[in-house]
Amino acid sequence: MLFDKNGFYMVEQSKNDYDFAIDIIGGKALEASTNPKIYDLKEALRKGNLFPNLYHQYKNFVPREIKVGTEREKCLLEIQELDFSIADLNLYLDVYPNDKQAYEIFKKYTEECKRKKEYYTKVFGPLTLDELTDDYEWSTGVWPWEGSGL
Amino acid sequence: MGRKWFIMFKYQKMLPYPLSIKKRDLKMAKLIITQLGGYAGELGASLRYFSHKFNMPDDKGRSLLNDIATEELGHAEMISTMVHMLTKDATLEELKEAGLEGMYTEHGKGIYPSDANGVPFSAETFASTGDVFADLSEDMAAEQKARAAYERLINQATDPDLINPLLFLRQREIVHFNRFKELYDFYRKQCNEGKMI
Numbered sequence: 001m002l003f004d005k006n007g008f009y010m011v012e013q014s015k016n017d018y019d020f021a022i023d024i025i026g027g028k029a030l031e032a033s034t035n036p037k038i039y040d041l042k043e044a045l046r047k048g049n050l051f052p053n054l055y056h057q058y059k060n061f062v063p064r065e066i067k068v069g070t071e072r073e074k075c076l077l078e079i080q081e082l083d084f085s086i087a088d089l090n091l092y093l094d095v096y097p098n099d100k101q102a103y104e105i106f107k108k109y110t111e112e113c114k115r116k117k118e119y120y121t122k123v124f125g126p127l128t129l130d131e132l133t134d135d136y137e138w139s140t141g142v143w144p145w146e147g148s149g150l
Numbered sequence: 151m152g153r154k155w156f157i158m159f160k161y162q163k164m165l166p167y168p169l170s171i172k173k174r175d176l177k178m179a180k181l182i183i184t185q186l187g188g189y190a191g192e193l194g195a196s197l198r199y200f201s202h203k204f205n206m207p208d209d210k211g212r213s214l215l216n217d218i219a220t221e222e223l224g225h226a227e228m229i230s231t232m233v234h235m236l237t238k239d240a241t242l243e244e245l246k247e248a249g250l251e252g253m254y255t256e257h258g259k260g261i262y263p264s265d266a267n268g269v270p271f272s273a274e275t276f277a278s279t280g281d282v283f284a285d286l287s288e289d290m291a292a293e294q295k296a297r298a299a300y301e302r303l304i305n306q307a308t309d310p311d312l313i314n315p316l317l318f319l320r321q322r323e324i325v326h327f328n329r330f331k332e333l334y335d336f337y338r339k340q341c342n343e344g345k346m347i
Contacts, residue, residue: 045167048321054328055321058301063317064310066168073168080164087166087221088325094214095332127163144165145231 038105041081042066050088072124079120079127082113166224167318171235171311176248178307179236180266185303185319186229187263187271190295196222198276198292202285207337207346211282214333215289218326225319230261232315286334293327 037052044050046063068077089106093099121131125141185191199219206212237245237259245254252268263271276292279285300320307313340346 045318048167048318049325051325054325056324058304058317058320061304061313061317063314066314068168076164077168080166080168083162083164084166087217090217091214091221091325091329094217095210095329095336097210128160130160141163144163144227145234 038085041078041085041109044088045081045084050085051092075116075120075124079113079116082109082116085109086113165228165231166221167228167315169228169231169235169311169315171232171309173309173311174238174240174244175236175307175309175312176240176244176250178303178309178312179233180248180250180253181306182229182236182303183233183262183264184266185296185299186226186233186261187269188265188299189275190292190299191263191265191271191275192222192226192229192296193263193271194273194275195219195292195296196226197273198278199289201276201278202289205278205280205282205285207282210336211286211333214329218329221322221326225322228315228319232312233261236312282337283334286330286337290327290330290334293323293330297323297327 038044038050039047039052039055042065046066047055048063049055066077068074086106086109089102089109093102093106096102117127117131120127121133125137126133129138186193188194196219199215199222203212203215203219206215237250240259242254245251253262256262256268265271277284277288279288297320300316300323304313304316304320307316337346
């Protein structure tokens with residue numbers, strides 16, 4: 001595997017910088033949108049997209065695996081991954097509310113996310129005001145723009 | 151006893167995509183701020199869809215615009231955080247060297263929604279026409295403009311810790327564009343069949 005100077009995997013470069021895969025960028029994915037395949041949680045967040053039929057790679061940039069250090073960050077990343085896939089399913093279901101299969105995955109992820117958030121709250125403090133702790137810890141934890149920014 | 155809520159929007163102490171930018175890059179900070187306050191920025195995107203949703207004719211439109219608007223607000227927070235991380239601990243000398251003395255004079259190291267040339271955010275960057283097709287066409291164009299903007303930023307960035315979140319945000323624009331397009335095509339079909347609107 002080749003890497004470019006920024007540490008990105010090199011894939012075959014398009015001859016034309018503006019080879020935009022118009023079917024995706026131009027919005028022709030409509031026909032393929034019902035019962036779409038989905039990426040797993042990690043790949044979805046990494047690529048910024050749950051649905052392979054809507055993914056469009058920019059030039060030779062392959063999004064890298066997201067790396068985290070501490071236990072807190074690891075736990076938070078799992079929540080971010082679930083939250084992301086839930087949000088992308090949410091948009092899909094807005095347009096295709098009758099896709100039962102998609103809603104089943106939505107429900108599964110939402111339940112899992114709820115459990116993970118409860119655990120996170122217990123160990124690291126609340127992510128939202130909904131989650132209660134013994135003392136008022138809402139204002140004391142790390143804010144997203146501080147420190148490692150997770 | 152039920153819990154009383156006094157507010158509608160709730161903040162979650164978590165960014166939509168993890169940011170860990172350790173390398174200071176004042177030049178990129180100066181450019182990236184446009185995705186907060188520029189014509190293709192996240193703030194304008196969010197306000198645009200929050201405005202347009204009131205005129206959507208059915209559940210699909212109301213929910214899609216409301217939910218994308220909410221997501222964009224999280225992206226605005228991401229952009230602000232990126233600028234904050236890129237400028238943190240910079241000295242006045244470094245700011246001057248990067249051509250940021252104007253911004254320093256006006257805002258210190260505070261985050262201010264403006265474009266890459268320092269022009270403040272303006273609601274004049276979008277319209278709300280009260281016409282479903284006009285508004286949805288604008289929403290689609292907005293996503294394309296933002297995609298192009300992210301591509302220009304990616305072209306100029308060198309740090310993978312910065313490029314990866316930019317790639318993430320670019321891809322979100324593509325997904326949003328396609329969802330808007332699907333909605334637009336659905337309405338057009340409904341309209342042609344004389345069903346609604």
